[in-house]
Amino acid sequence: MELLQAFQFELMPTGEQTRKMRQFAGACRFVYNKALAVQRENHEDGGKFIGKFAMKKLFTGWRNSAETPWLADSPRHPCDESILDLDRAFQNFFVKRADFPRFKRKGERDSFRYPDQKQIKLDRENGRISLPKLGYLRYRNSRVVLGEVRSATVSLRAGKWYVSILTKREVAQPVPQGPAVGIDVGVARFATLSDGSFIAPLASFRKHEQRLAKYQRRMARKVKGSSNWKKAKARVQRIHARIANARNDFLHKASNTISKNHAMVAVEDLQVRNMSKSAKGSAEAPGRNVRAKSGLNKSILDQGWGEFRRQLEYKVAWRGGYFVAVDPKNTSRTCSCCGHVSADNRKTQALFACVSCGHEDNADHVGALNILAAGHAVIAYGGMAQSGRSTKQEPAEGARAPVGILAKFRAGRMPNDE
Structure with a gap:
């Protein structure tokens, strides 16, 4: 089995290397924006979309132009990768996976990528990496880099430079370990498992919210x-980076523990973007409970449900298990004992009391049990292949099991038996 894995480290560059990295990131940003401007002008003139190979030929002209001689000082391959990134952004737009590409701004996600493994030299013992036109850069060698180096991405975040080293290696086909589990995510409890355990939320933004607001006010008073103003902005960026790092560390630890100990993981197919939309409305049709909805949206986004699902998906695949996304409809309103579905079953946010059989339990635990049962039903429908072959696995079309069939599934009657 072929495994692709990225290892990220903080770089410790010299002053000259820092200057060059800023220059290279600026060159890649310029190429991206220039190509986007050409595409827009070409579209306004009625021309056809310019493919990536034709755009690379245009880039050769920009590189040799007397107007932009500094482009020749930057490595060629990272600039080519900017053109490929723009082409990928347009392809996502054409299939309606993303909005129309936007121009990049200085200081926002500055990065550049070296795709040619022959140009990258990794000195694992001494914690150094050699990149074209930068030479050897020291990095904080916090872990062993496994496998053959495929590419390297250099990025700037909150004033610090990082390198992400993508590697490839062959590993034995993993054997999934542990039982199946259903996971219900929430705000009061970050994740409730079908075995009755739960993970308390970290709420990293809430912990730093007042401090962040303090320094944002200070920045607003500067010219x-x-x-x-730049110093104040750097302080705000560092706080944001600390919030993101704490959340990411929490999510990695939680997803790693779950994927190690369970052979099948079932989660809700939540549309987080729709769940966290603003309730403000418009002047003609103003929304209701705007302040309460705003607080709920902030809590939802602070949990990182989307990133948690993404990490679970590829980590379960690495360990040869099954990852199933089920329809979230009525998972917290269906009794896990008798299968009765009613909004009255959810007495409060935390208490579930079935109006049919009288079963009482924590509402999130009941939801996790229903998610697990729906996950088994999805597999019974033949909508899921064993993971490990791909990190992006979705149920087959029409394979999302509705909660209404769960009572039949619990009774031992398979959908194909009818």
Whole structure:
């Protein structure tokens, strides 16, 4: 089995290397924006979409132009990768997976990528990596890099430079370990498992919210673009980075523990973007309970449900297990004992009391049990292949099991038996 894995480290560059990395990131940003501008002008003139190979030929002209001689000082391959990134953004737009590509701004996700493994030299013992036109850069060698180096991405975040080293290696076909589990995510409890255990939320944004607001007010009082404004902005960026790092560490630990100990993981197919939409409305049709909905949206986004699902998906695949996404409809309103579905079953946010059989339990635990049962039903429908072959696995079309069939499934009657 072929395994692709990225290892990220903080770089410790010299002053000259830092200057060059900023220059290279700026060159890649310029190429991306220039190509996007060409595509827009070409579209307005009625021309056809310019493919990536034709765009690379245009880039050769920009690189040799007397107007942009500094482009020749930057490595060629990272600039080519910017053109490929733009082409990928347009392809996602054409199939309606993303919005129309936007211009990049300085200081936002500055990065560049070296795709040629022959140009990358990794000195694992001494914690150094050699990149074209940068030479050897030291990095904080916090873990062993396994496998053959495929590419390297250099990025800037909150004033610090990082390198992400993508590797490939062959591993034995993993054997899934442990029982199946259903997971219900929430705000009061980050994740409730069908075995009765739960993971308390970290709420990293809430912990730093007041401190972040304090320094945002200080930045707002500065003259935009001044030296003091830049210092205040750097402080705000560091707080945001600390919040993101804490959340990411929490999600990795939680997803790693679950994927190690369970052979099948079933989660709800939640549309987080729709769940966290603003309730403000418009002047003609103003929304209701806007303040309460705003607080709920902040709590939802602070949990990182989408990233948690993404990490679970590929980590379960790495360990040869099954990952199933089920329809979230009525998972917290269906009795896990008798299968009765009613909104009255959910007495409060935390208490579930079935109006039919009288069964009482924690509402999130009941939801996790229903999610697990729906996951088994999805597999019974033949909508899921064993993971490990791909990190992106979705149930086959029409394979999302409705909660209404769960009572039959619990009774031992398979859908194909009828």
